[in-house]
Amino acid sequence: MGDVMLDVDLSGEATRLSPDAPVPVVDVSAIRRRAGGAGLVARMLAQDGWPVTLVTVLGDDDAGNQLRTHLAGVRVVAGTSSYSSPVKTRIRAGSHPVVRFDQGCEKTPVPDVTPAMLRAVEKAAVVIVADYGRGLAANPQLRDLLARLAAEVPVIWDPHPSGPDPVPGVAVVTPNISEATKAAQAAAANVPASAEAVSQVLLERWRSQAVLVTKGEEGAVLLRQGDSSPSAVPAPRVEAGDPCGAGDRLAASLAVHLLAGRDLPEAAALAVHDAADFLAAGGVSALPDTDAEDTPAGKPRTSPAPGRRTTEPLLLARSVRESGGKVVATGGCFDLIHAGHIRSLAAARELGDCLIVCLNSDDSVRRLKGPQRPIIGQHDRAELLLAMECVDAVMIFDEDTPEAALDRLRPDIWVKGGDYKGSRLPEADLVESWGGRCLTVPFHPARSTTGLADALAKVS
Incomplete structure (x- = not known):
C-alpha cells in the first residue's frame, strides 16, 4: 500500500551543448512510462509471479488513466483523489540522469480510504508500506489497522521525509542513509551522520522491531530490538549509473523472503543482493514494458513469470490456491537424482497445478x-530439482520429518512413492486435518540413490 506516481523516462544521447546556454542537448530516442512509487513495488512483485494487491488512491485525470494501464497484471484496490496525479519526468543521456521535472507532486491532504481498501490490507500475508509523502500512510484508519496487523504479519515500512512516522511494532523500517539522518537529527540533537548512530536513534523513536538503513553501494546496517549494536549487511560491487528503484526492489524482496519464513538478518542480506542485482541488470530502464492486452488490469498473475523458477513455495502455494488450483507436494532427500525420482516427480505434477518438493536439509x-x-x-x-520442468518450487526443511514444513505449506495433495502402498502414510493425519489427501505414485524398483552411490564408488 502507498502512493503511486507516473514515471516518465526520456532517453537519448547527449553529444553537443546548446547554443543558448552551456547545457547538454539530449536527442530523445525513447519515451517510456511506468507506474512509480508503490506501483513500482507492486509491478516488480507481479512480474516475478507473486500474487500482489496494490492499495492506493488514483486521480481521475490523464496521468491517473495512464497509471491504470501501466498497472496491468496487478490487482488494484484504489480510492479516488480529487488532486492531480503526480508525474515525475526524468531526462537521461545514455544511462545517466540529467534532470528531473516534477508535476503535481506537492503535499496534499490525507486521503480518505474505502472499506474495500481496508479489507484488502487486512487479508494480506505481508504488507509493504511504500510512503512517497502523498498522505496515504497518514490515514488514521489505515494506521490503526496496520498497528494491529504488525503483531500478526510482517509489515515493511519504506518511509519518506514528508510522510508520517511508521506505526509502532512493524517488522522493519527501510530508510536510506539520507532519510535516516534527517529523521534522526529531527528527533535528537547532535546525532552523528552515520548509519550506526542514526539507526539507534530511529529504533527508539519509531518503536519498530528493526531498522535497516541502506547506504547504496556500501550495503546497509541492520539494528533489531535487543541488539547491542547494528550489524553490517554488505552489498556486492556493481556498476550502476542510476540507482532509481533500488529501494523499491529491496522492499519487495524483503517481503518475499520474510513471507518465505526466513529470519530478518537472512532476508535483509538477500534483499540487499537482490537490489544490487537489479541495478546491475539495468535498474528501472531494464524493466519490461507493460502489455495491457496480455494481462487485464486488476487480475493478478497466478503462476511464476515465464523463464523464472521460484524457490518461494509459500507464495506460490497461495497464488495457486487463490486461482482455484490444487497444490501438490512431495518430499525426500533427492541426494543423487535418478530416473525413478524423475518419473515419480512427473507423475506427482500431473495430480495438480503446481508441484512443491519438501527437501531434507x-x-x-x-x-x-x-x-x-x-x-x-x-x-x-x-x-537440480528446480531445473526439472515438473518441479515448481523447493522448500528446504531442517527437521527429521516433513510435518512442520507441511503444516506451513498445507498442500491439497501430499504424494509419496508407491513403496508405501498398502500402508498409511505417516503424514496422513496431519494432511487430512486441513482437508488434504495423501496419494502414492508408482514406485520404480532397482533404481535407488544407495545403488547409484555404490556404483559410483566402484568406479571412483
Whole structure:
C-alpha cells in the first residue's frame, strides 16, 4: 500500500551543448512510462509471479488513466483523489540522469480510504508500506489497522521525509542513509551522520522491531530490538549509473523472503543482493514494458513469470490456491537424482497445478542417512530439482520429518512413492486435518540413490 506516481523516462544521447546556454542537448530516442512509487513495488512483485494487491488512491485525470494501464497484471484496490496525479519526468543521456521535472507532486491532504481498501490490507500475508509523502500512510484508519496487523504479519515500512512516522511494532523500517539522518537529527540533537548512530536513534523513536538503513553501494546496517549494536549487511560491487528503484526492489524482496519464513538478518542480506542485482541488470530502464492486452488490469498473475523458477513455495502455494488450483507436494532427500525420482516427480505434477518438493536439509540427511551423506549439498540438490520442468518450487526443511514444513505449506495433495502402498502414510493425519489427501505414485524398483552411490564408488 502507498502512493503511486507516473514515471516518465526520456532517453537519448547527449553529444553537443546548446547554443543558448552551456547545457547538454539530449536527442530523445525513447519515451517510456511506468507506474512509480508503490506501483513500482507492486509491478516488480507481479512480474516475478507473486500474487500482489496494490492499495492506493488514483486521480481521475490523464496521468491517473495512464497509471491504470501501466498497472496491468496487478490487482488494484484504489480510492479516488480529487488532486492531480503526480508525474515525475526524468531526462537521461545514455544511462545517466540529467534532470528531473516534477508535476503535481506537492503535499496534499490525507486521503480518505474505502472499506474495500481496508479489507484488502487486512487479508494480506505481508504488507509493504511504500510512503512517497502523498498522505496515504497518514490515514488514521489505515494506521490503526496496520498497528494491529504488525503483531500478526510482517509489515515493511519504506518511509519518506514528508510522510508520517511508521506505526509502532512493524517488522522493519527501510530508510536510506539520507532519510535516516534527517529523521534522526529531527528527533535528537547532535546525532552523528552515520548509519550506526542514526539507526539507534530511529529504533527508539519509531518503536519498530528493526531498522535497516541502506547506504547504496556500501550495503546497509541492520539494528533489531535487543541488539547491542547494528550489524553490517554488505552489498556486492556493481556498476550502476542510476540507482532509481533500488529501494523499491529491496522492499519487495524483503517481503518475499520474510513471507518465505526466513529470519530478518537472512532476508535483509538477500534483499540487499537482490537490489544490487537489479541495478546491475539495468535498474528501472531494464524493466519490461507493460502489455495491457496480455494481462487485464486488476487480475493478478497466478503462476511464476515465464523463464523464472521460484524457490518461494509459500507464495506460490497461495497464488495457486487463490486461482482455484490444487497444490501438490512431495518430499525426500533427492541426494543423487535418478530416473525413478524423475518419473515419480512427473507423475506427482500431473495430480495438480503446481508441484512443491519438501527437501531434507544437509543436517537432516546426515541424521537420517549417516555422516557420509548427503553426497550433494542442499543448495545444489534444490537447483537440480528446480531445473526439472515438473518441479515448481523447493522448500528446504531442517527437521527429521516433513510435518512442520507441511503444516506451513498445507498442500491439497501430499504424494509419496508407491513403496508405501498398502500402508498409511505417516503424514496422513496431519494432511487430512486441513482437508488434504495423501496419494502414492508408482514406485520404480532397482533404481535407488544407495545403488547409484555404490556404483559410483566402484568406479571412483
